[in-house]
Amino acid sequence: MIRFGIAxxxxxxSKHIAAIAMLDEAKLHAVCDKDEERMQKAVGSLIDVQMYxxxxxxxxxxxxxxVIICTPSGLHSQMAIAAAHTGKHIxxxxxxxxxxxxxxxxxxxxxxxxxxxxxxxxxxxxxAMLELKRMWDEGRFGRISHVSVLVRWNRDDRYFGSAxxxxxxxxxxxxxxxxxxxxxxxxxxxxxxxTEVRAMTARRFRQIETEDVAIASLRFKxxxxxxxxxxxTVYPKSxxxxxxxxxxxxxxxxxxxxxxxxxxxxxxxxxTDEESLQLQExxxxxxxxxxxxxxxxxxxxxxxxxxxxxxIQGEDGRSALKLVLDIxxxxxxxxxxxx
Numbered sequence: 001m002i003r004f005g006i007a008x009x010x011x012x013x014s015k016h017i018a019a020i021a022m023l024d025e026a027k028l029h030a031v032c033d034k035d036e037e038r039m040q041k042a043v044g045s046l047i048d049v050q051m052y053x054x055x056x057x058x059x060x061x062x063x064x065x066x067v068i069i070c071t072p073s074g075l076h077s078q079m080a081i082a083a084a085h086t087g088k089h090i091x092x093x094x095x096x097x098x099x100x101x102x103x104x105x106x107x108x109x110x111x112x113x114x115x116x117x118x119x120x121x122x123x124x125x126x127x128a129m130l131e132l133k134r135m136w137d138e139g140r141f142g143r144i145s146h147v148s149v150l151v152r153w154n155r156d157d158r159y160f161g162s163a164x165x166x167x168x169x170x171x172x173x174x175x176x177x178x179x180x181x182x183x184x185x186x187x188x189x190x191x192x193x194x195t196e197v198r199a200m201t202a203r204r205f206r207q208i209e210t211e212d213v214a215i216a217s218l219r220f221k222x223x224x225x226x227x228x229x230x231x232x233t234v235y236p237k238s239x240x241x242x243x244x245x246x247x248x249x250x251x252x253x254x255x256x257x258x259x260x261x262x263x264x265x266x267x268x269x270x271x272t273d274e275e276s277l278q279l280q281e282x283x284x285x286x287x288x289x290x291x292x293x294x295x296x297x298x299x300x301x302x303x304x305x306x307x308x309x310x311x312i313q314g315e316d317g318r319s320a321l322k323l324v325l326d327i328x329x330x331x332x333x334x335x336x337x338x339x
Contacts (some may be wrong), residue, residue, distance in 0.1 A: 109313060
């Protein structure tokens with residue numbers, strides 16, 4: 001039985017608690033939060049769950065095998081490093097950290113203490129994304145012309161007012177770092193680092209320290225191009241999320257709603273129209289599949305039992321973070337040229 005402790009009992013912790021409950025080989029052993037009422041609400045009717053108001057105290061609990069970090073992003077590094085030094089495996093919510101230095105420090109601490117590290121990028125486990133990655137790995141696209149990601153969402157003033165750390169540079173980051181990080185992960189997962197980046201960001205509507213809209217153009221090592229549009233300014237509610245891949249012998253568009261779950265377009269030279277339609281219909285019957293958080297925690301349980309590396313590792317989280325930071329750097333350079 002792999003025993004989990006959760007640090008931070010906000011909204012995202014509920015997804016982890018639900019996922020742990022669905023795993024036969026896992027148990028929620030402890031939670032930690034400075035807000036006792038929030039901690040009690042997260043635990044609900046669960047029994048035999050230890051509750052800690054002090055993180056260091058929770059880390060001293062020898063019954064915990066894995067710590068799940070669900071705190072504001074600016075705290076991820078210090079909390080993950082502390083957990084690694086106590087010999088506990090780590091699952092950290094996105095983004096892995098807010099700087100590459102902090103991400104590298106987490107990865108180094110986990111390596112030195114021989115603990116496993118997984119980063120929560122659950123979009124990879126969506127059925128459509130799994131099929132997309134399979135076709136990518138099989139070379140069905142041929143050479144890539146370009147890729148495109150859209151995140152056209154709404155996060156209003158009530159959202160940012162719900163916690164004093166939201167929208168801050170020190171603890172949260174902007175729309176790219178928060179809402180757009182999963183799209184950045186998908187791009188990095190498929191294409192790796194960008195070799196050239198041009199970008200603009202702006203704070204248009206929200207009373208925050210960071211950007212609420214970002215536009216970027218990318219070039220990758222093999223010459224493929226990419227476009228990024230991410231915003232939290234869409235009125236009156238979240239509109240769409242989409243990833244599109246355009247290759248020499250294949251075209252895929254995944255979107256279909258506020259989140260990218262449904263196959264909108266699926267054409268390959270190596271597949272007949274009937275085969276493509278059958279795959280599209282099969283995926284779109286259950287487009288959400290199982291919870292990505294469930295997949296990630298199951299993967300961590302198996303990684304511990306088999307002494308393997310998790311599927312989505314610290315280096316993966318770093319790659320998504322690097323792409324965001326590269327866009328920020330390019331946007332700052334663009335702004336300086338205008339001045």
